[in-house]
Amino acid sequence: xxxxxxxxxxxxxxxxxxxxxxxxxxxxxxxxxxxxxxxxxxxxxxxxxxxxxxxxxxxxxxxxxxxxxxxxxxxxxxxxxxxxxxxxxxxxxxxxxxxxxxxxxxxxxxxxxxxxxxxxxxxxxxxxxxxxxxxxxxxxxxxxxxxxxxxxxxxxxxxxxxxxxxxxxxxxxxxxxxxxxxxxxxxxxxxxxxxxxxxxxxxxxxxxxxxxxxxxxxxxxxxxxxxxxxxxxxxxxxxxxxxxxxxxxxxxxxxxxxxxxxxxxxxxxxxxxxxxxxxxxxxxxxxxxxxxxxxxxxxxxxxxxxxxxxxxxxxxxxxxxxxxxxxxxxxxxxxxxxxxxxxxxxxxxxxxxxxxx
Amino acid sequence: xxxxxxxxxxxxxxxxxxxxxxxxxxxxxxxxxxxxxxxxxxxxxxxxxxxxxxxxxxxxxxxxxxxxxxxxxxxxxxxxxxxxxxxxxxxxxxxxxxxxxxxxxxxxxxxxxxxxxxxxxxxxxxxxxxxxxxxxxxxxxxxxxxxxxxxxxxxxxxxxxxxxxxxxxxxxxxxxxxxxxxxxxxxxxxxxxxxxxxxxxxxxxxxxxxxxxxxxxxxxxxxxxxxxxxxxxxxxxxxxxxxxxxxxxxxxxxxxxxxxxxxxxxxxxxxxxxxxxxxx
Amino acid sequence: xxxxxxxxxxxxxxxxxxxxxxxxxxxxxxxxxxxxxxxxxxxxxxxxxxxxxxxxxxxxxxxxxxxxxxxxxxxxxxxxxxxxxxxxxxxxxxxxxxxxxxxxxxxxxxxxxxxxxxxxxxxxxxxxxxxxxxxxxxxxxxxxxxxxxxxxxxxxxxxxxxxxxxxxxxxxxxxxxxxxxxxxxxxxxxxxxxxxxxxxxxxxxxxxxxxxxxxxxxxxxxxxxxxxxxxxxxxxxxxxxxxxxxxxxxxxxxxxxxxxxxxxxxxxxxxxxxxxxxxxxxxxxxxxxxxx
Numbered sequence: 023x024x025x026x027x028x029x030x031x032x033x034x035x036x037x038x039x040x041x042x043x044x045x046x047x048x049x050x051x052x053x054x055x056x057x058x059x060x061x062x063x064x065x066x067x068x069x070x071x072x073x074x075x076x077x078x079x080x081x082x083x084x085x086x087x088x089x090x091x092x093x094x095x096x097x098x099x100x101x102x103x104x105x106x107x108x109x110x111x112x113x114x115x116x117x118x119x120x121x122x123x124x125x126x127x128x129x130x131x132x133x134x135x136x137x138x139x140x141x142x143x144x145x146x147x148x149x150x151x152x153x154x155x156x157x158x159x160x161x162x163x164x165x166x167x168x169x170x171x172x173x174x175x176x177x178x179x180x181x182x183x184x185x186x187x188x189x190x191x192x193x194x195x196x197x198x199x200x201x202x203x204x205x206x207x208x209x210x211x212x213x214x215x216x217x218x219x220x221x222x223x224x225x226x227x228x229x230x231x232x233x234x235x236x237x238x239x240x241x242x243x244x245x246x247x248x249x250x251x252x253x254x255x256x257x258x259x260x261x262x263x264x265x266x267x268x269x270x271x272x273x274x275x276x277x278x279x280x281x282x283x284x285x286x287x288x289x290x291x292x293x294x295x296x297x298x299x300x301x302x303x304x305x306x307x308x309x310x311x312x313x314x315x316x317x318x319x320x321x322x323x324x325x326x327x328x329x330x331x332x333x334x335x336x337x338x339x340x341x342x343x344x345x346x347x348x349x350x351x352x353x354x355x356x357x358x359x360x361x362x363x364x365x366x367x368x369x370x371x372x373x374x375x376x377x378x379x
Numbered sequence: 380x381x382x383x384x385x386x387x388x389x390x391x392x393x394x395x396x397x398x399x400x401x402x403x404x405x406x407x408x409x410x411x412x413x414x415x416x417x418x419x420x421x422x423x424x425x426x427x428x429x430x431x432x433x434x435x436x437x438x439x440x441x442x443x444x445x446x447x448x449x450x451x452x453x454x455x456x457x458x459x460x461x462x463x464x465x466x467x468x469x470x471x472x473x474x475x476x477x478x479x480x481x482x483x484x485x486x487x488x489x490x491x492x493x494x495x496x497x498x499x500x501x502x503x504x505x506x507x508x509x510x511x512x513x514x515x516x517x518x519x520x521x522x523x524x525x526x527x528x529x530x531x532x533x534x535x536x537x538x539x540x541x542x543x544x545x546x547x548x549x550x551x552x553x554x555x556x557x558x559x560x561x562x563x564x565x566x567x568x569x570x571x572x573x574x575x576x577x578x579x580x581x582x583x584x585x586x587x588x589x590x591x592x593x594x595x596x597x598x599x600x601x602x603x604x605x606x607x608x609x610x611x612x613x614x615x616x617x618x619x620x621x622x623x624x625x626x627x628x629x630x631x632x633x634x635x636x637x638x639x640x641x642x643x644x645x646x647x648x649x650x651x652x653x654x655x656x657x658x659x
Numbered sequence: 660x661x662x663x664x665x666x667x668x669x670x671x672x673x674x675x676x677x678x679x680x681x682x683x684x685x686x687x688x689x690x691x692x693x694x695x696x697x698x699x700x701x702x703x704x705x706x707x708x709x710x711x712x713x714x715x716x717x718x719x720x721x722x723x724x725x726x727x728x729x730x731x732x733x734x735x736x737x738x739x740x741x742x743x744x745x746x747x748x749x750x751x752x753x754x755x756x757x758x759x760x761x762x763x764x765x766x767x768x769x770x771x772x773x774x775x776x777x778x779x780x781x782x783x784x785x786x787x788x789x790x791x792x793x794x795x796x797x798x799x800x801x802x803x804x805x806x807x808x809x810x811x812x813x814x815x816x817x818x819x820x821x822x823x824x825x826x827x828x829x830x831x832x833x834x835x836x837x838x839x840x841x842x843x844x845x846x847x848x849x850x851x852x853x854x855x856x857x858x859x860x861x862x863x864x865x866x867x868x869x870x871x872x873x874x875x876x877x878x879x880x881x882x883x884x885x886x887x888x889x890x891x892x893x894x895x896x897x898x899x900x901x902x903x904x905x906x907x908x909x910x911x912x913x914x915x916x917x918x919x920x921x922x923x924x925x926x927x928x929x930x931x932x933x934x935x936x937x938x939x940x941x942x943x944x945x946x947x948x949x950x951x
Binding site: 394395397399400401403405407408411413414415416418419421422465467471472474478480482484485486488489491493494496498502507508509529532533536565590593594596601617618621624626630633636640643648 | 677678679682683686687689690693694696697698699700701702704705708743746747749750751753754757758760766768769770771772773775776777778779780783784785786787788792793794815818819822838841842845850851854855873876879880881882883886887899900901903904907912915916919922923925926927929930931933934
Binding site for chain 3: 071073093094098099100102103104106107108109110111119120123124157171172174175
C-alpha cells in the first residue's frame with residue numbers, strides 16, 4: 023500500500039515537532055526515517071499509525087484520505103520501541119491477541135488462530151518459546167515476537183519505532199539483516215524510525231533525513247551519503263572534515279590552498295567545505311597550490327582501514343583522513359611527519375545556506 | 380466557546396474513553412465532595428465575620444483548639460522521633476519476626492478508630508496493664524490530656540515510618556562508605572550524611588501525622604474523658620453543638636477546621652514536591 | 660547461600676555500614692518498647708477483654724439481634740461504597756494516567772481532599788446538605804425523603820471518607836506503566852473495553868485489590884463521620900463501630916470488646932492481604948523494569 027503525506031504539522035504546546043512534512047512512500051518499499059532525537063521522526067511514525075493526530079495536513083493510504091481514520095481501521099502493524107508486549111500473556115497469546123479481539127463475525131476459528139500463530143512463530147524462528155512469558159525472553163527474542171504480533175493481523179503497512187534501539191551491538195547487526203531478508207520475503211510496505219545512520223543505510227530502500235521537524239533530504243542510501251542536500255545531512259551521515267574559506271572563479275580558497283571545484287560553482291564571499299575522511303589524499307611532495315600542509319599527529323589502524331589525525335599548519339584545526347591499509351603500508355607514513363593534504367572532492371555550502379538550517 | 384473548550388481538554392494520544400472517564404470522575408467528585416464542602420462554607424456565610432469570630436473565640440472553643448493542636452503537635456513529634464527509629468530498625472537490622480512487625484505498623488490504618496479508642500482507654504486507665512504501672516508513679520493518662528496524646532500517637536504512627544522507609548531502603552550505600560572512607564565515625568555519618576537526606580521525608584511524615592491527628596475523633600473520645608475546658612477536642616465540640624441544635628456554631632467550627640485542613644494539605648503537597656526534588 | 664563464607668571485603672563493608680552491638684541492641688529495645696505500648700498491647704487487650712467472661716458471653720454478644728443488624732448495615736454500607744469508589748478510582752486513574760489535559764494536578768489534589776477532612780466534619784457536611792436545617796432539608800421533608808439519621812446518610816458519609824482510596828493507589832501505578840501496551844492493543848484492533856479488560860486490568864490488578872482492601876477496611880470501620888449522620892437508632896442506623904460505642908458506654912465491656920474483636924480481626928485480615936498484594940506489586944514493578 024502506498025502512503026502519501028501532505029503538509030503534516032504537529033506541535034506539542036510551544037514545541038514544533040513537525041512543520042510541513044511531505045513524503046511519498048510507494049507500496050512494498052522499506053523506508054527509514056532518520057534523524058537525531060527530538061527531530062520528530064517518532065511523531066511522524068505515530069501520525070502515520072493514527073496514534074497521534076496532526077494539527078494540519080493530510081495522510082493518504084492508497085490515494086484515499088485516512089487522516090481522520092481510526093487507528094483500528096488503518097490496517098497498520100506497529101512495533102513499539104520497548105516492544106510493549108503484554109507481560110501477563112504468553113508469547114502465543116500475545117501473537118494471537120489481534121485475531122482474538124476481532125468481532126465474532128470476523129474472528130478466525132480457534133484452529134485457524136493456532137495455525138496462524140505457529141506459522142508466525144516459525145517465520146521469526148521462535149516456535150519453541152510459545153508458552154513463555156515476555157519477561158523470560160531476551161531483548162532480541164522480544165523484538166521478534168513484537169514483530170510477529172504486528173504481522174498477525176496481516177497489516178498493509180508495517181511501522182517500527184527504533185526497532186533495534188534497545189539491543190546490544192551484536193544482536194542489533196544480526197537482527198537488521200534478518201529484518202531486511204524478511205521484508206524481501208513479505209514485501210509489505212514498511213517504515214522504520216532510527217537515529218543510527220549505519221542502520222538506515224544498511225536496511226532501507228530509501229532514507230528520509232529529518233531535523234527539527236523538517237525533511238532535510240529524501241533519497242536512496244547512496245544518494246544521501248554521496249550527495250547530501252544540506253550541511254546537516256553531511257554531518258549527520260558519517261564523519262566529516264570541515265573547512266572555512268571562500269569560492270572565487272570556480273576555486274575553493276582555504277587558507278593558502280586553492281582547490282578546483284566542479285564547473286558552474288557559484289562564487290561565495292564566505293563558504294564552508296566538507297570532505298569525508300576517505301576523500302582526502304595525503305601526499306609527501308607538494309602538488310602545488312592545491313594542497314594544505316599539515317603534520318601527522320596520530321595514526322590508528324582500525325581493521326581494514328587506517329585513521330590518521332593531522333594538525334593543519336595554519337592552525338585552523340584538526341583533520342581526519344582514512345585510507346585503506348594497503349595504501350598506508352605502501353607509503354609508510356610516520357607520526358610527526360610533515361605532509362600535504364589534497365581533497366579529492368569538496369562539497370560547498372555558501373554561508374546563506376548554512377543559516378537556513 | 381467551542382474552540383476554547385476543545386483546547387481545554389486537548390489531549391495527547393488516541394486511546395478511547397477519555398471523555399467518559401474524565402466526565403464521570405469530575406461529576407462524581409462534585410457530587411460527593413465539592414458540592415457538600417462548598418455548601419458548608421455557604422452555610423457559615425449568614426453568620427457574618429463577626430458572628431463567626433464570636434463563635435470560634437468562645438473560651439471553651441479556644442480551650443479545645445489548644446488541646447487539639449497541642450496534643451497533635453506532641454503526638455506528631457513523638458511519632459517523628461520513634462517513627463524514624465522504627466523505620467531505621469526495620470530497614471537496617473535483622474531480627475526474628477521482622478516481617479510481622481513491619482506489617483503490623485499499618486495497624487492504625489486498618490483498625491477501626493472506635494476499637495482503638497476503647498482498647499487504649501482500657502490499657503491506659505488506672506486499672507489497665509500499662510496504666511496501673513504508671514499510676515505507681517502518680518502518672519494518670521486515661522481521661523486526661525495525656526490520654527489524647529496517646530491516642531493521637533497511635534493513629535499517626537504509620538505516617539512517619541512509611542515515608543522514611545523507602546528513602547532509607549534506596550539510600551546509596553556508597554554515600555555511607557564514602558563518609559567512612561573520609562574518616563567520619565558512625566554518628567557523624569548519620570547526622571551529616573544520612574539524616575539530611577531523610578529530613579524532607581521526615582518533615583512530610585510529621586505533617587501527615589499532625590494533619591491526621593487534628594481531625595481525629597473516634598480513638599480520642601474514649602480515652603480523653605471529654606471534660607470541657609480540659610480534655611475536650613474540637614471535633615467533639617462540633618458534635619456537642621450539633622446535639623444542642625446549635626447548627627450555626629457547629630458550622631463555624633467546621634469551617635475553621637476545614638481551613639486548617641486545607642492549609643495543611645497544601646503544605647504537605649509542597650513538602651512532598653520538595654522531598655521529590657531533593658531525591659535527584 | 661548462608662553457608663558460603665563472607666568475603667573479607669563484604670565483612671568490612673558490613674562494619675562500615677552498621678553500628679556497634681550495644682547501639683543496635685538499645686535501638687531495637689526502644690523501638691520494640693514503643694511498638695509494644697502502642698500497637699501490640701492495644702491489639703492484645705481487645706482479644707483478652709473480649710474473652711474475659713468466657714466463650715458463651717462472647718458468642719452471645721455477637722449473636723444478639725442488634726449486633727447482627729449492625730453487622731448487616733456495616734456490610735451493606737461497604738457493599739455500596741466500595742464498588743462505587745472502585746469505579747470512580749478506575750475512571751479517574753484512566754483519565755489522569757493515560758491522557759494529558761489542563762487542570763490535571765488540581766484534579767489529583769481535589770481527589771485527596773477527603774483524607775484531610777476531619778471525620779466529624781465529613782459527616783457534618785451532609786447534615787448541612789440534607790438535614791432538616793440543611794440546604795435541601797425542607798424540600799426532602801416535603802417529599803417525605805429521609806437521608807440524614809437514616810441509612811442513605813451513612814452510605815454518603817462512608818462514600819466521602821473512603822473516596823480517595825482506590826484512585827490514589829491506581830493513579831501513580833498506571834502513570835508508571837505508561838500507555839505503550841494499550842496503544843499496541845489499539846493498533847491490533849482491540850476496542851476500548853477489550854483494551855481495559857485484557858491489557859490494563861491484568862497489569863493493575865494487585866494495585867486495584869490493594870486499594871479495594873484499604874477502602875473496605877475504612878468503610879467497615881468508619882466511626883466519626885457515620886456517628887454524626889447516624890442518629891444512633893439501635894437495630895436501624897447502627898453500624899458495628901457505633902454498636903461498640905453504645906455497648907462500651909453502657910459499661911457492657913465484654914460485649915463491646917467481643918464486637919470490637921470482630922473488627923480487629925477484620926483489620927488483621929486486611930493487613931495480611933495488604934502485605935500479600937504489596938509483595939505482588941513489587942514483583943510486577945521489577946518485571947516492568949526488566950521488560951523495558
